[in-house]
Amino acid sequence: MELLYEELMDHYKDPRNYGVLKDFDIKESDSNPLCGDEILFTIKLEDERIKDIKFSGAGCAISRSSDSILTEYVKGRSINEILKMSNDDFLKIYGFKPSAMRVKCALLGFIALKKAILRYLNQPIKNVP
Amino acid sequence: MRKDDFPLLKNRKIVYLDSAATSQKPSIVIEAMNDFYTRYNSNVHRGVYSISEEATLEYEKAREKVAEFINALPSEIIFTRGTTESLNLLAYSLIDDLKENDEILLSEMEHHSNLVPWQQLAKKNNIKLKFIHINKNGQLDFDPNLINNKTKIVSLVHVSNVLGTINDIKKIAKEAHDKGALFILDGAQSVGHMKIDVKDLDVDFLAFSSHKMLGPMGIGVLYGKSDLLETMNPFLYGGDMIKQVSLYETRFNDVPWKFEAGTPNVASVIGLKKAIEYINEIGIDDIEKHNRKLVKYTVEKLKKLGIKVYGTPKLNVISFNIDGMHPHDVSSLLNQNRICIRGGHMCCMPLMKKLSVNGVCRVSFNLYNEKKDVDELIKALNEILILAEKNGIAV
Numbered sequence: 001m002e003l004l005y006e007e008l009m010d011h012y013k014d015p016r017n018y019g020v021l022k023d024f025d026i027k028e029s030d031s032n033p034l035c036g037d038e039i040l041f042t043i044k045l046e047d048e049r050i051k052d053i054k055f056s057g058a059g060c061a062i063s064r065s066s067d068s069i070l071t072e073y074v075k076g077r078s079i080n081e082i083l084k085m086s087n088d089d090f091l092k093i094y095g096f097k098p099s100a101m102r103v104k105c106a107l108l109g110f111i112a113l114k115k116a117i118l119r120y121l122n123q124p125i126k127n128v129p
Numbered sequence: 130m131r132k133d134d135f136p137l138l139k140n141r142k143i144v145y146l147d148s149a150a151t152s153q154k155p156s157i158v159i160e161a162m163n164d165f166y167t168r169y170n171s172n173v174h175r176g177v178y179s180i181s182e183e184a185t186l187e188y189e190k191a192r193e194k195v196a197e198f199i200n201a202l203p204s205e206i207i208f209t210r211g212t213t214e215s216l217n218l219l220a221y222s223l224i225d226d227l228k229e230n231d232e233i234l235l236s237e238m239e240h241h242s243n244l245v246p247w248q249q250l251a252k253k254n255n256i257k258l259k260f261i262h263i264n265k266n267g268q269l270d271f272d273p274n275l276i277n278n279k280t281k282i283v284s285l286v287h288v289s290n291v292l293g294t295i296n297d298i299k300k301i302a303k304e305a306h307d308k309g310a311l312f313i314l315d316g317a318q319s320v321g322h323m324k325i326d327v328k329d330l331d332v333d334f335l336a337f338s339s340h341k342m343l344g345p346m347g348i349g350v351l352y353g354k355s356d357l358l359e360t361m362n363p364f365l366y367g368g369d370m371i372k373q374v375s376l377y378e379t380r381f382n383d384v385p386w387k388f389e390a391g392t393p394n395v396a397s398v399i400g401l402k403k404a405i406e407y408i409n410e411i412g413i414d415d416i417e418k419h420n421r422k423l424v425k426y427t428v429e430k431l432k433k434l435g436i437k438v439y440g441t442p443k444l445n446v447i448s449f450n451i452d453g454m455h456p457h458d459v460s461s462l463l464n465q466n467r468i469c470i471r472g473g474h475m476c477c478m479p480l481m482k483k484l485s486v487n488g489v490c491r492v493s494f495n496l497y498n499e500k501k502d503v504d505e506l507i508k509a510l511n512e513i514l515i516l517a518e519k520n521g522i523a524v
């Protein structure tokens with residue numbers, strides 16, 4: 001029916017880094033009021049880098065696949081580097097272009113992750129959309 | 130049924146199956162509003178020049194039309210922004226008369242607009258909320274003992290915007306009145322879809338929205354029994370709702386204007402009047418029959434595909450899910466076939482929890498839908514099922 005979905009299906013069916021870390025430094029949850037999707041991140045840091053990250057929660061193919069791709073991408077990267085990324089930067093990494101309403105689904109995890117890091121650093125989160 | 134009366138459905142090649150969210154508008158409604166803006170746009174109740182008189186007369190004629198439509202008096206009709214504002218008006222105005230530990234009875238199938246206002250005000254005033262649960266068939270499991278002499282307000286949805294259940298209002302309203310409680314009805318999904326007679330139902334208040342019954346957005350109605358409206362405090366203060374104002378005191382206007390502060394949405398009120406005239410011309414019973422037939426047809430087809438349908442849909446909405454697929458994904462896929470349905474929690478998060486789902490897919494109808502629309506939906510759903518199976522995500 002649609003190519004986008006076929007490609008997303010792999011991440012949807014078999015999301016990477018799915019679950020909850022037992023040993024973590026950051027725990028953050030958020031939800032999307034549009035569809036009721038929920039996300040929970042648990043993150044283990046080492047030298048200001050993401051040593052390990054897992055996500056869980058119920059979501060649509062777009063939110064789940066974006067979280068799967070996001071967690072793969074950020075593992076090993078420094079939290080400062082992640083904070084510098086814009087929404088568009090992440091959408092490029094994600095590689096699919098959802099419709100205007102559903103961009104929110106694709107960005108839910110990315111924005112929650114940035115908020116989580118800012119909270120951890122005790123920085124104001126007002127500039128995160 | 131008269132699809133050609135709806136310009137949007139002629140202009141866009143879509144299958145519109147989301148009328149419970151908002152219905153499409155017939156051209157006579159659009160033209161009536163256009164006529165107001167191009168011929169007699171002016172403020173109501175203020176000017177003494179001709180076009181302002183014309184606007185005021187049309188505005189008040191619309192009130193009469195709405196009153197007649199639900200068998201009420203014009204003075205019992207308050208124009209609001211919609212169901213949500215009507216219910217907020219009631220919550221804010223009625224809460225003053227409640228004491229600590231009084232009770233408000235709602236149900237598990239309420240739209241957020243008939244839950245959150247009560248919930249928030251109850252919390253602030255130490256008032257107890259109680260809920261009628263729903264059974265496996267998606268019907269209210271009403272136990273008369275839920276209403277006691279502490280119960281002051283019972284507020285329920287008439288037709289569920291998720292399950293399509295038509296609640297037995299008369300029985301519960303009677304029980305509420307016997308125990309001295311007020312009965313409020315959320316008619317967002319029932320008014321304009323089936324005959325509503327406030328006297329026959331014997332409800333104290335009824336809230337509904339124009340935009341779900343072929344009328345324009347931005348306008349809604351609160352019906353209230355005269356004697357109750359007389360003693361209630363206004364919810365919004367300002368112009369138009371006053372008789373006499375001094376620096377320290379105000380004498381409020383008479384009912385219903387006491388509740389209509391500020392410049393109203395005159396164009397939409399005029400559009401709503403046309404929508405009611407249009408419904409009357411076709412006949413509300415025929416509209417109901419038409420929608421019920423489509424619902425029955427759709428439920429049968431969905432079940433044949435092995436798709437899970439929630440509750441026992443009757444009037445105009447059907448909710449379902451495809452195993453393993455998020456409702457938003459199903460709606461996005463259907464959108465590629467130009468089919469518009471709703472996917473998500475439907476502003477009923479507690480009900481979603483009860484159904485143990487994150488969301489549902491919802492199909493809903495109005496008089497312009499045809500069997501052909503359903504056939505296109507079923508064909509596309511079948512393709513989605515094949516796609517899901519191919520990717521190993523569904524049964």
Ligand SMILES: Cc1ncc(COP(=O)(O)O)c(C=O)c1O
Pocket residue numbers: 149150210211212213214240242243286288289290315317318338476
């Ligand atoms: C049952 C029910 N109640 C209340 C509402 C709220 O109506 P509105 O958004 O027009 O205020 C809706 C519509 O979404 C509804 O379906």
